[in-house]
Amino acid sequence: MQFQQLAYFAAVAETRHFTHAAERMRVAQPSLSQQIRALERDVGAVLFHRIRGNVTLTEAGETLLPIARRILAETETAYRAVRELDELGRGRVRLGATPSLCTGLLPEMLAAFRRAYPGIELVLHESGSRDLQTELSEGGLDLAVIVDSRLPGDARLESRPLFVEELVVISPKTAPAPVRGRMPIGALRERPLVMFRRGYDLRETTVNACRGEGFEPLFAIEGGEMDAVLELVQAGLGLAVVPSTVVGTRFRRTQFTEPGLSRVVRLAYRRDVEQPRAVRALQEAILRFLADGTAKLPPGTRSLVAASR
Known part of the structure; x- marks a missing residue:
């Protein structure tokens, strides 16, 4: 097993295409294919399914990929x-x-x-x-x-740990404040929320906090990243729960009733x-x-x- 073979293997795995991988690695496509076949002989297993130009990893390929990436990355770190x-x-x-x-x-x-x-x-x-x-x-x-x-x-x-940041509710400055003073989490009931995509930390935190108060949050729209959520709130689609560090001066900022919501940022x-x-x-x-x-x-x-x- 050679270093260059692992680099070619990772390129094919990432592009799902032998020709595109060869272009990325600046090598002739037949040479790249030959090195992949040599790697497969060395490890004793087929690494790619090759069906009518559709290239996907086999189980052996899925197993090798994170190991190959670590070897390549650590070699680059050494250099x-x-x-x-x-x-x-x-x-x-x-x-x-x-x-x-x-x-x-x-x-x-x-x-x-x-x-x-x-x-x-x-x-x-x-x-x-x-x-x-x-x-x-x-x-x-x-x-x-x-x-x-x-x-x-x-x-x-x-x-x-680096810092702890408070989570707050934001709304457009042109709209009335959601509540006077601090907002209990329960006040989000029946209020349309602009919600992040699934797998997003802030989505899980907000949904879990609402469920802890005995209700499911109401989504006006969901699926966005941070920039999209901020723009959608600015456009008046609903409220959003975000870190205090992103609020700036564009939004009305409402804190939660103590103890509130917060999160720890780590390096x-x-x-x-x-x-x-x-x-x-x-x-x-x-x-x-x-x-x-x-x-x-x-x-x-x-x-x-x-x-x-």
Whole structure:
């Protein structure tokens, strides 16, 4: 089994097409196919179903893919670590974050890091917390900023708390406030909500809170990511429960009655690999940003870094 064979295998698995994979890898398609067949001989199993141009992974291929991705990613990490030995003025960091965090505090954090290390390339991948944990475990990310997860069942991953943020109800500024003062969760009964897609952390939190009060929430529309939900609320389709960090000045912000709703944001990373200097620099920059008062945290958001460092 050769490194290049694993790279070709991963490319075919991701593109589901031998010709497209060959173009991505900048190799002739017959050469790529020959290397895939050699890999199949080495592992003793067929890795792809090839039926009339429809390429799908076999069970053996599904088993090999996450292992191949880890090997490829860790090899890339090793190359980067060696290249960065001479100075910290260059490098590359692959950072994952949830859509709500990309809309909230993360841009300010990354802007501060970019000013300090302009030569380090930042690659941002936006997805849900569970998907980000999988990518981090497989080596596709160096760091991930995720929500409310202590990473159960994966000994390769570690995380530390960054901050706790309050969840609030938003409505258009042009509309009357949903209630006077703070809102009990029960006041969401019969109020149309703009709801996130399934698998979204905020959807699960909101639905579970409503069920805890004995009712099912009413959806005006569902299925959106953070940017879409904000625009739909602005258009007057309904209320939404969002982190206080994304509210800004466009919306009317209503807090929940104590104890309210909140969530913990955490920084996750691989514990079983030596991080390149650029990755360590970003990790330290994020912690420093929250620990030394640089961050202008909105009301209801509290740093957890100073107390734990």
